[in-house]
Amino acid sequence: MLKYVIFDLDDTILDFHRGEIEGLTKIFKKYGIPKDQIKLGIKKYLKINADVWHKIEQGYNRETLLHTRFTKLFAEMNLSVDGFKVEQEYRQMNSHNYYIKAGAKTMLANLKGAGLQLIVGTNGVKKTQLRRLDGSGVGKFFNDVFISEDIGYSKPDPRFFDSIFKEKPKMNPKNSIMVGDSLLSDIHGANNVNLSSIWYNPSGQKNLTKFLPTYIASNFKSIQDIIIR
Numbered sequence: 001m002l003k004y005v006i007f008d009l010d011d012t013i014l015d016f017h018r019g020e021i022e023g024l025t026k027i028f029k030k031y032g033i034p035k036d037q038i039k040l041g042i043k044k045y046l047k048i049n050a051d052v053w054h055k056i057e058q059g060y061n062r063e064t065l066l067h068t069r070f071t072k073l074f075a076e077m078n079l080s081v082d083g084f085k086v087e088q089e090y091r092q093m094n095s096h097n098y099y100i101k102a103g104a105k106t107m108l109a110n111l112k113g114a115g116l117q118l119i120v121g122t123n124g125v126k127k128t129q130l131r132r133l134d135g136s137g138v139g140k141f142f143n144d145v146f147i148s149e150d151i152g153y154s155k156p157d158p159r160f161f162d163s164i165f166k167e168k169p170k171m172n173p174k175n176s177i178m179v180g181d182s183l184l185s186d187i188h189g190a191n192n193v194n195l196s197s198i199w200y201n202p203s204g205q206k207n208l209t210k211f212l213p214t215y216i217a218s219n220f221k222s223i224q225d226i227i228i229r
Helices: 016-030 035-057 062-066 069-076 083-095 104-113 126-136 158-167 183-192 220-227
Strands: 004-007 117-122 144-147 176-180 196-200 215-217
Touching: 016 035, 016 083, 035 062, 035 069, 035 183, 069 083, 083 126, 104 117, 104 220, 117 126, 117 158, 126 144, 144 158, 158 183, 176 183, 183 196, 196 220, 215 220
Parallel strands: 004 117, 004 176, 117 144, 176 196, 196 215
Antiparallel strands: none
16 A cells, blocks of 8 residues: 655646746846747757756766756857856746646645655755745645755665665555656656656657656546555
8 A cells, every 4th residue: 555655846746847948038038148049049958958967867966067058058059158157047046936737736635635645756956946845835745855966866866765765764665656757767766666656747748768657647636546546
């Protein structure tokens, strides 16, 4: 019987992508990117950022990589900026990204009411994630928050999950499940420690990876029904 649920945060519970686009648009306007180049800039950023996080998930230094993404981006757009400064400005904007996925609060409340312990397991930046949990109002549903910046390892590294199990000795892969939108970090990570998983896939993407979730859910009602059988 399931007693613990580990939730990814960004684009699973919180609508990170919506705030991301807003934040990037503000950054581009501030640094003089023409309006007709903003969509291209966002496309370039998303590619650079995906590469950065892929390396972080492989164990490369987080801060070093994060502080290169805007330098690389603006260089591709023939502009020179202080990458560290822009990174800090962008993080400040993200800290106030309180958008929640529609239906997430209801699901969390129902799971909590059913007696499950809910846990955040995120690769995000600590200061940003804690502020967003508080500002969005979803923090109250979670018993514990585990952030890779604190743990020292990022999903899908099994040591990320091992740290959670060590901190919560009554918790183990048999009575727990991982819920997340990323096959590469959430589902891969769960596979690494023989943990059941739910791939939150609202857009119906095809799984082109070798990482197989235990379940696939397109909405929060389905996630709730899988967990409370």
